[in-house]
Amino acid sequence: MATxxxxxxxxxxxxxRRRARRTGLVAxxxxxxxxxxxxxxxxxxxxxxxxxAEAQSEHDAVAAxxxxxxxxxxxxxxxxxxxxxxxxxxxxxxxxxxxALAAAQxxxxxxxxxxxxxxxxxxxxxxxxxxxxxxxxxxGDDTFGDVAILLDADSPTEVLQQAATLQHLGEKRTEVLExxxxxxxxxxxxxxxxxxxxxxxxxxxxTAAEKSAAVAEQLxxxxxxxxxxxxxxxxxxxxxxxxxxxxxxxxxxxxxxxxWAARQAGAAASTLTAAAGAxxxxxxxxxxxxxxxxxxxHAGVDIAAPIGTPVVTPADGIVxxxxxxxxxxxxxxxxxxDGTITLxxxxxxxxxxxxxxxxxxxxxxxxxxxxxxxxxxxHFEVHTGGLYANRVNxxxxxxxxxxxxxxxx
Numbered sequence: 378m379a380t381x382x383x384x385x386x387x388x389x390x391x392x393x394r395r396r397a398r399r400t401g402l403v404a405x406x407x408x409x410x411x412x413x414x415x416x417x418x419x420x421x422x423x424x425x426x427x428x429x430a431e432a433q434s435e436h437d438a439v440a441a442x443x444x445x446x447x448x449x450x451x452x453x454x455x456x457x458x459x460x461x462x463x464x465x466x467x468x469x470x471x472x473x474x475x476x477a478l479a480a481a482q483x484x485x486x487x488x489x490x491x492x493x494x495x496x497x498x499x500x501x502x503x504x505x506x507x508x509x510x511x512x513x514x515x516x517g518d519d520t521f522g523d524v525a526i527l528l529d530a531d532s533p534t535e536v537l538q539q540a541a542t543l544q545h546l547g548e549k550r551t552e553v554l555e556x557x558x559x560x561x562x563x564x565x566x567x568x569x570x571x572x573x574x575x576x577x578x579x580x581x582x583x584t585a586a587e588k589s590a591a592v593a594e595q596l597x598x599x600x601x602x603x604x605x606x607x608x609x610x611x612x613x614x615x616x617x618x619x620x621x622x623x624x625x626x627x628x629x630x631x632x633x634x635x636x637w638a639a640r641q642a643g644a645a646a647s648t649l650t651a652a653a654g655a656x657x658x659x660x661x662x663x664x665x666x667x668x669x670x671x672x673x674x675h676a677g678v679d680i681a682a683p684i685g686t687p688v689v690t691p692a693d694g695i696v697x698x699x700x701x702x703x704x705x706x707x708x709x710x711x712x713x714x715d716g717t718i719t720l721x722x723x724x725x726x727x728x729x730x731x732x733x734x735x736x737x738x739x740x741x742x743x744x745x746x747x748x749x750x751x752x753x754x755x756h757f758e759v760h761t762g763g764l765y766a767n768r769v770n771x772x773x774x775x776x777x778x779x780x781x782x783x784x785x786x
Contacts, residue, residue, distance in 0.1 A: 439624045446617040449609075456606050457751040459671050461704075464749035465722070465756065466673045467591065468704030473765030474584045480763070485574035492567035607751075647783025649680055655779030656691045656738045658721065659755050666786035667770040676768040677720070677758035678786060684725050684753045686744040689737075691719070691778055696733045696741070697764055705756065706747025710764055711735060717774060718764050722756035723747050 618637065625633035651657040661682030668675060694713040702708035705722035709729060712718045725745025735741060746753045759771040772786055 435627060439620055439627065442620045446613055446620060449613050454610060454751065457610065458665065459673075460602070460606075461749045461751050462670045462673050462675045464704035466676070466704075468702060468748075469676055469765060469768065471591075471703055476764045476766070478578065478584075481574065481578040485571065485578045488567065488571040488574040492564070492571045494567075496564055496567075498563065647786075650781045650783060652779035652781075656689060657775075657780045658691055658719070658757055659686055659688045659744060661686060661744070661755070663782045663786060664754060666782075667772065674768075677722070677756050678771055678782065679754045679756055680744075681752060681754040682744045684743070684745055686753075686755075687740045688721050688724060688742040688744060688755055689740050690735050691775075691780065692737050694719075694735055696729045696731055696735060699727045699730050699733075699741075702748075704748050706745065706750070707742075709742050710760075711741065712764075716761070718760040719771075719774075720756075720758040720760065720764075722758070723750050723754060 622633045622637045625636050630636040647663045649657050649659070649661060649663055659680055659682055661680040663678060664681045665675060665679035667678055688709075690711050692713045694711040696709065697712050697718060698708070698710040700707065702722065707724045707727060708720055708722040709724060709727055710718055710720045721742055723745050724742035725747065727742045729735060729741045744753055744755050757771055759769050759774045761767045761769055772782060775782065
């Protein structure tokens with residue numbers, strides 16, 4: 378029978394095996410830890426790249442959105458400017474026709490006065506001719522009568538006196554008849570002038586009425602479109618602002634909104650400035666210059682400013698007009714000492730009236746957005762030769778008075 382033998386195990390021999398097991402466990406744990414760390418590191422290394430790609434993608438998308446909205450804003454703004462300029466031009470034509478009518482009415486009145494005076498002179502001349510005729514009749518008006526007067530004289534002295542009287546009557550009749558011819562000719566000229574003035578007045582009245590009606594029809598037809606485009610532009614402006622601010626944030630701007638505002642200020646149009654002692658009509662940015670736009674004359678300069686910004690007269694003068702002015706909404710016209718007239722359109726409210734004397738620097742109105750306007754601004758014009766007679770480029774007039782448009786015009 379086999380005998381089972383108990384073998385004593387030396388503890389010293391078992392220690393290496395246990396150490397090996399522990400070493401294997403530690404190694405496995407370490408490998409697992411290294412794998413986890415490597416995976417986490419790889420994940421951490423991949424995340425910035427992914428975020429950069431996502432940021433770039435969002436940046437590109439927003440940049441494309443900004444470009445698209447900018448294009449639509451530009452299109453809407455051009456449509457508004459075109460409508461505004463056409464309305465201003467039509468308004469100017471209507472107001473020019475009204476001014477010409479007023480001048481024609483004055484001329485017709487003056488011609489009527491001259492005709493009345495000429496007819497009065499004719500009446501006086503006819504009365505004088507009648508007087509001379511009576512004198513001649515009392516003394517005889519034929520050769521035999523004249524001889525009889527001389528023969529009836531009692532002395533040579535009386536003969537001389539009678540002869541002198543006859544000569545005087547002859548000369549007087551000649552003078553009176555010549556004067557009669559002159560006043561009758563003057564009456565005829567005055568009558569022709571009066572008829573011509575009345576005809577011109579009536580023609581200009583028809584022209585003024587037609588232009589006013591055309592302007593009213595144009596403004597009525599365009600107002601709905603104008604309002605719709607204005608609303609669209611306002612919405613697009615808001616979208617563009619948000620998109621541009623988001624784009625700046627993606628580009629790393631710390632305060633994207635402040636950066637956007639600073640860029641807007643830097644991108645502003647030329648600013649109206651005045652030299653020491655000079656007085657500009659208002660303060661603000663020059664947004665449109667004098668010249669042709671879409672085949673229509675923009676007869677002034679536009680200065681953008683908030684509603685309520687003071688509008689002053691750069692020089693002393695007399696207010697010619699202050700009130701409604703079709704496409705301009707409200708307008709003020711001031712005539713200065715050199716004969717030029719300055720016009721201020723789209724004003725919000727006026728502080729002067731026609732016939733009032735104003736001094737340089739005096740506030741006459743405030744910037745507004747009345748009439749057809751792309752936004753709050755002052756429309757400034759210079760006229761020569763009378764109100765609306767000749768609307769010239771305002772730059773030379775302003776420059777001569779130390780006022781600069783900042784090189785924008």
